[in-house]
Amino acid sequence: xxxxxxxxxxxxxxxxxxxxxxxxxxxxxxxxxxxxxxxxxxxxxxxxxxxxxxxxxxxxxxxxxxxxxxxxxxxxxxxxxxxxxxxxxxxxxxxxxxxxxxxxxxxxxxxxxxxxxxxxxxxxxxxxxxxxxxxxxxxxxxxxxxxxxxxxxxxxxxxxxxxxxxxxxxxxxxxxxxxxxxxxxxxxxxxxxxxxxxxxxxxxxxxxxxxxxxxxxxxxxxxxxxxxxxxxxxxxxxxxxxxxxxxxxxxxxxxxxxxxxxxxxxxxxxxxxxxxxxxxxxxxxxxxxxxxxxxxxxxxxxxxxxxxxxxxxxxxxxxxxxxxxxxxxxxxxxxxxxxxxxxxxxxxxxxxxxxxxxxxxxxxxxxxxxxxxxxxxxxxxxxxxxxxxxxxxxxxxxxxxxxxxxxxxxxxxxxxxxxxxxxx
Amino acid sequence: xxxxxxxxxxxxxxxxxxxxxxxxxxxxxxxxxxxxxxxxxxxxxxxxxxxxxxxxxxxxxxxxxxxxxxxxxxxxxxxxxxxxxxxxxxxxxxxxxxxxxxxxxxxxxxxxxxxxxxxxxxxxxxxxxxxxxxxxxxxxxxxxxxxxxxxxxxxxxxxxxxxxxxxxxxxxxxxxxxxxxxxxxxxxxxxxxxxxxxxxxxxxxxxxxxxxxxxxxxxxxxxxxxxxxxxx
Numbered sequence: 001x002x003x004x005x006x007x008x009x010x011x012x013x014x015x016x017x018x019x020x021x022x023x024x025x026x027x028x029x030x031x032x033x034x035x036x037x038x039x040x041x042x043x044x045x046x047x048x049x050x051x052x053x054x055x056x057x058x059x060x061x062x063x064x065x066x067x068x069x070x071x072x073x074x075x076x077x078x079x080x081x082x083x084x085x086x087x088x089x090x091x092x093x094x095x096x097x098x099x100x101x102x103x104x105x106x107x108x109x110x111x112x113x114x115x116x117x118x119x120x121x122x123x124x125x126x127x128x129x130x131x132x133x134x135x136x137x138x139x140x141x142x143x144x145x146x147x148x149x150x151x152x153x154x155x156x157x158x159x160x161x162x163x164x165x166x167x168x169x170x171x172x173x174x175x176x177x178x179x180x181x182x183x184x185x186x187x188x189x190x191x192x193x194x195x196x197x198x199x200x201x202x203x204x205x206x207x208x209x210x211x212x213x214x215x216x217x218x219x220x221x222x223x224x225x226x227x228x229x230x231x232x233x234x235x236x237x238x239x240x241x242x243x244x245x246x247x248x249x250x251x252x253x254x255x256x257x258x259x260x261x262x263x264x265x266x267x268x269x270x271x272x273x274x275x276x277x278x279x280x281x282x283x284x285x286x287x288x289x290x291x292x293x294x295x296x297x298x299x300x301x302x303x304x305x306x307x308x309x310x311x312x313x314x315x316x317x318x319x320x321x322x323x324x325x326x327x328x329x330x331x332x333x334x335x336x337x338x339x340x341x342x343x344x345x346x347x348x349x350x351x352x353x354x355x356x357x358x359x360x361x362x363x364x365x366x367x368x369x370x371x372x373x374x375x376x377x378x379x380x381x382x383x384x385x386x387x388x389x390x391x392x393x394x395x396x397x398x399x400x401x402x403x404x405x406x407x408x409x410x411x412x413x414x415x416x417x418x419x420x421x422x423x424x
Numbered sequence: 425x426x427x428x429x430x431x432x433x434x435x436x437x438x439x440x441x442x443x444x445x446x447x448x449x450x451x452x453x454x455x456x457x458x459x460x461x462x463x464x465x466x467x468x469x470x471x472x473x474x475x476x477x478x479x480x481x482x483x484x485x486x487x488x489x490x491x492x493x494x495x496x497x498x499x500x501x502x503x504x505x506x507x508x509x510x511x512x513x514x515x516x517x518x519x520x521x522x523x524x525x526x527x528x529x530x531x532x533x534x535x536x537x538x539x540x541x542x543x544x545x546x547x548x549x550x551x552x553x554x555x556x557x558x559x560x561x562x563x564x565x566x567x568x569x570x571x572x573x574x575x576x577x578x579x580x581x582x583x584x585x586x587x588x589x590x591x592x593x594x595x596x597x598x599x600x601x602x603x604x605x606x607x608x609x610x611x612x613x614x615x616x617x618x619x620x621x622x623x624x625x626x627x628x629x630x631x632x633x634x635x636x637x638x639x640x641x642x643x644x645x646x647x648x649x650x651x652x653x654x655x656x
Contacts, residue, residue, distance in 0.1 A: 302571075305571070309568060309571065310568055313576050314565065317561065317565070364485070365561075365562075367562075368561055368562060368565055371566070371569065374569045375568060
C-alpha cells in the first residue's frame with residue numbers, strides 16, 4: 001500500500017477539524033519576507049467574506065530555511081484554523097521553477113488537494129506566497145464563484161503591464177484558447193479557485209511524479225479543468241505584483257518548462273482538442289478597473305540581436321523543426337534593423353505549431369527542441385514591442401486578440417500535420 | 425606400371441574419401457550458420473523493435489546518419505544485418521576449424537580472441553560519435569541562448585574533443601600502435617585545449633574589458649541593463 005503523503009500529526013489535526021467549507025492553500029518556499037502579507041490578506045478575506053463558514057488556511061512549505069512557517073504562525077489571526085505542514089520536495093540538484101523559486105509546487109498542490117479531500121472542503125483556493133498585491137477581495141473572488149455559483153474552476157484575471165507575461169500573452173493564452181475553446185486569459189496565473197469535486201479529480205490524476213507536476217502545475221490545473229469538462233470562469237483580481245524574480249533565472253529553461261508542459265498536455269488531450277473549433281468567452285467575476293502600473297524597461301536591441309544570432313547559429317537545428325518556407329521568411333526578417341524589425345502574427349503562429357509538431361514527432365531531443373525556441377521567442381517579443389510601443393493597454397489587448405484569432409485560423413494546419421512523420 | 429597407377433588412384437581416392445566427411449561437416453556448419461544467423465537477425469530485430477530502439481536511434485541521430493549514407497534500413501534492421509553477417513562469419517570460422525589444419529586453426533584462434541576487442545572498439549566509437557552529436561548540439565543551443573558569440577566554434581571544438589577521446593579509446597582497445605595512439609591523443613587533446621584557451625583569451629578580450637568597464641564605470645551600464653518585465 002502506498003504511504004500517505006500526509007504525516008501522522010497532520011492526519012490527527014484533520015481528524016480534529018472534521019470538515020470545512022472553505023480551504024485556502026499557500027504553497028511556500030523561503031518566503032518569510034512576503035508570506036505574512038499574504039496570510040494577513042487571506043485571513044482577512046476569509047473573516048470578512050465567509051464569516052459563517054468553516055474555513056481553513058493551509059501552508060504547504062517546501063522545506064524553507066528562512067523561518068517561513070514561523071512567520072505564518074506569528075501572523076495568523078486568532079479565530080482562524082491553520083494547518084502548517086511540509087510537503088515533500090524532489091531531490092533534484094538544480095530546480096529552475098517557472099515561477100518564483102519554489103521547488104515541488106506540484107507536491108505542494110497535491111498535499112493541499114489531499115487535505116481538501118479529507119476535510120470534504122466545498123471550495124478551495126491556492127495563492128502564491130510572494131504576492132505583494134493580494135487583497136482580502138482576492139479570496140472572495142476566487143471562492144465565491146465556486147461556493148455560490150456552481151463553478152468548478154476559477155482562473156485569475158490580472159491587470160498587468162502591456163509587456164508583462166509575454167509567454168502567457170504570445171503562447172500559452174492563445175494556444176490554450178485555440179486548443180480547448182475557452183478564453184481563459186491567465187491560464188498560468190498561479191492563483192486559482194476550485195471546487196472540492198475538482199480537487200478530488202486532480203488528486204486521482206497520475207502526474208505528480210512527472211515534469212508536468214514539477215514545472216507546469218498551473219497550466220496542468222487549467223487544462224485539466226477545461227479539457228475534462230468542468231465548469232470554468234475567471235475573476236478579475238486587479239494588479240499582480242510579486243517579489244521580483246531572481247535575475248539569474250534562465251529564460252530558456254523557464255520557456256522550455258512551460259511550453260514543454262503545454263505540448264505534453266496537447267498529446268494527452270488530443271482527442272479533446274481535435275474536436276474543438278473556435279472559442280468561447282468564459283463568465284467573468286469581479287469589477288474591472290484600471291490600475292496604475294510602473295513603466296518597465298525593454299532592451300529591444302538585445303532581443304533582435306538574440307534572434308539574428310540564433311538564426312546564424314541554430315539554422316541547422318531549426319531546419320529539422322520548421323518548414324522550408326518558414327526558414328526563408330526568417331532569413332528575410334533577420335535582415336531588418338531593430339526599428340524595422342517585424343515578425344508577422346501568421347509567421348509566429350506557424351513557428352509555434354511547427355515546434356509543437358516537432359515535439360510530437362520527436363524530431364530530435366525534446367529538450368533541444370524546446371530550448372532552441374528562445375531566440376525566436378525573443379524575436380517575436382521585439383517585433384511585438386516595436387508594433388505596440390505607442391499603444392495603450394486596450395490597443396495591446398486588441399493586438400493579442402488578433403494573434404489569438406490567427407492561432408485559431410491556423411489550427412487546421414496543426415490538425416492536418418499532427419500524425420505526420422510519427423516514428424515507430 | 426599398371427600397379428603403380430592403380431596404387432596412386434587408390435591413395436588419392438582414400439585421401440578424398442578421408443576428406444569428404446570433413447568437407448561435408450564444413451558445408452553443414454556453413455549452412456547451419458546461415459540458418460542460425462538468419463534466426464538471430466530476426467530475433468534481434470524484433471526485440472529491438474519491441475524496446476523501441478528505432479525511436480532511440482531517431483532521437484540520437486542514428487537514422488539521419490544512415491539516411492546520409494543512402495541506407496534505407498531502420499537502425500534496428502541495420503543492427504540485425506550486422507549481427508547476421510557477424511554470425512555467418514563466426515560459423516565460417518568454426519567450419520574452417522573442422523579441417524584441423526594448423527594454419528587455419530591458428531588463424532581462427534587469433535580471430536576469436538580479437539573479436540570481443542573489435543566489437544568493443546566499434547561500440548565505443550559509435551557511442552562517442554552519437555554522444556558528441558547530442559552534446560555538441562546541447563552546448564550550441566546553451567551558448568546561443570547565453571549570447572556567446574563564438575557558439576558554433578566552441579560547439580564544434582567540443583564535438584571534436586569527444587570524437588578524439590572516444591576514437592583514442594577505440595584504437596587503444598584494438599591494440600594498434602598503443603604508444604603512438606596515446607601520444608597522438610595527448611598531443612591532439614593538449615593542442616585543442618591550448619587552442620581553445622587562446623581562442624577564449626582572444627575572443628573574450630572584449631568581453632573581459634566590457635565586464636571590467638561595467639564593474640567600474642556606471643555610465644556604461646545603461647546598454648546592458650536587463651529587461652524588467654516578467655515573461656510569465
